Amino acid sequence: MFSPRQFYQQLRQRKVLTTVLAYLVMVWLVLQVVAVVSQLLQLPPLPGRIIAISLVAAVPVICYLAWYYQVQQGRLKLIAGADGKRPATFGAKQQSSLLLLAVCCALLGYQYYLLSRPVATAEPLSLTANSIAVLPFTAINPIEDSPERALPEKEPELALLTNSLAEEISSQLGRSPGLTVAAASSGQVLSRQQLSPVDIASRLNVAALLTGTISTTGQQLHIRLQLLDGQSGQTLWSQQLTRELKNIFELESEVARSVANALQARLTDSQSLKDLSANASTDSADAYISYLKAREHYRLQTSEAMQQARSLFEQAIGQDPEYALAYVGLADTLLLLADSSKEFGIIKTEIATTLGREYLDKAIARAPQLAEAYAVKGRLFDMLQQEEQALSNFAIAIQLNPNLAIAHMWQYLTLKRLGHYDQALSSLQLAYQLDPVSVAVLYNQGYEQAIRGQFAEAIKNFNQLLNDFPTSPLGHAGLALTAFHQGHLADSLYHWQQAWHLSPDNSYYPQNYRGLLLTLNLIELEPELATNPIYRANYLLRVGDSQTLFTEMEFELAARPGDIWLQFEAALYQMLRGDGSEAVNLLLKSYPVFSDTELYSMPMCSPAIEIAWALRQQEQIQQADKLLAQCQQQLHDALQSELRDSYLNHLAARLAALNGNTELAVHQLQQAMAYGWREWWTFHDPIFATLPTEQLAPLRQQLDTAISEQRQLALARAEAELAPAKPQQTGK
The missing domain is CATH 3.40.50.10070 (TolB, N-terminal domain)
Known part of the structure; x- marks a missing residue:
């Protein structure tokens, strides 16, 4: 073994360092040539990289060979050992060592090659669904030098x-x-x-x-x-x-x-x-914070939260009168609070639409391309029953922002009311695709499933809504509607009550709850229905007190002579419990005042079908047939869209009865009841007066039995809720 000093002397004596240095100079020259040639010939970088790594990796092999050999007179000769004696041969041991060293250098070079390869350029992000x-x-x-908190x-x-x-x-x-x-x-x-x-x-x-x-x-x-x-x-x-x-x-x-x-x-x-x-933004941090707080309340989707949102949107506008988004939010909230809105209505529609239009005009003046403004404007026109203008504004909103889910959903509501069921359903499905966890979208999706007879899917949908939004009344409202369409009136009554508890200021929920109390003749659960002016007429109709009913209706008609809907309501009461001739007079009096949209309101095509009956009584057959033909067309369109709604079967039965098709009328009544029809007044309807009594008797009995069963279920549930909890038994 050499000492360090002897080893260094051997390196100098054998000229190892000189040889290696000469080799490195040669490597540098070769690489320069390779670089120039690669550039001239536009060769890929791989060959040059392999040559460079191979030449550098060979340095240990050159050192080893330089230890034993040197170039003398143009020939490679073995170097004499430390004792001055020349080794006889470059023996097997040296050859094995050289081979092993060459293999190691090759492996190290290959490993470096793998590490030195450029990281594969990431493919441009391309998502399958985009x-x-x-x-x-x-x-x-x-906080500095600390994890996030x-x-x-x-x-x-x-x-x-x-x-x-x-x-x-x-x-x-x-x-x-x-x-x-x-x-x-x-x-x-x-x-x-x-x-x-x-x-x-x-x-x-x-x-x-x-x-x-x-x-x-x-x-x-x-x-x-x-x-x-x-x-x-x-x-x-x-x-x-x-x-x-x-x-x-x-x-x-x-x-x-x-x-x-x-x-x-x-x-x-x-x-x-x-x-x-x-132009929709604001430079006021205070206005922006007020706007954000308003949006938080808006998302809660209750009448009470909507009132808070309205106040906060107004506050944001006060802090920045040029804040376009705040104007849109305020207009949207006001429209949802209108009494024509089933879910949140607590203020007069005329006030809501007038103020809403004023705020939307201000928003569009400040931000002409704000999609949300046009969507809300479309909703406003829809509430005013100006459907063409509504659809035009929805189209503008969707063009500006195709992903605005609420515009698609409001478009669905307008198209549905116009009877364009397939287009409406497509709009709703797109809204659901864009916003599948929206209260409003989930609610309408579930409702569409219910009226198509897809009750299991509807119930699943509304239960999901309850799970996602446990404080929203719309989950219970949806379950109430689904149960109603199944004929499960006791369950419907329960869910309307739950929705009412979650949103006490909403008028839509108590209306449905109390309406079912009257249908089930459960006045004892809320005796004040007998005196409540809103439900007084329906109460008198249900208990059969016709004399008091018509006396009070006569007073109401005298007090509001221009109210056509009051005239129509009075005509219905006369049809069911009173004088048919008076019903005819009231219907024909209101007929010229109704618009086409109002006449053919689906799914009952009312008041057109009642007016057609009145015209038939006056032998104005041609005008009656015109109304009935339109109702028949709207019924056909609805059935083509695979709707399975008991109201449609009831409409089909009334149309068949008016057209003298007794067999079809009875069949459609049977279908309506099979699909959940439970209206107590069905067989008081004079439109069915021409049908044979013996054919209607079983259906009347079936209806009375179904209502009685649901009444008993509702009473049992009410008694169970009022019963005191039983004390738990304890073991000794």
């Missing part, structure tokens, strides 16, 4: 921003061509349920999720974005942004554009995306 949902951002309190409750404004940022980014992304964007509200609900990203993506049927964190330092907003794969939950893309609070809308546009680019969604113009909502 769809995304934006989840609420997580509010954090960043949950936001303290003393910063509620930042907590509001977590939902709002997601909602506004969704709105911005919704304008990107070819990109399907789930409604932010759906993501918010599922996030509160603590579902995993993969489960949320599955429920929303999207390929990617955008989420992140939000924090503040003074007036600085710090946003960290993450784009997650919907199938694996892995991060596909991330970005960090910092902005002033007053530039929040600009930040939202930038984030939306960044995500859209990452998803390879083409924007027609990077500036146009910003322009679509620039």
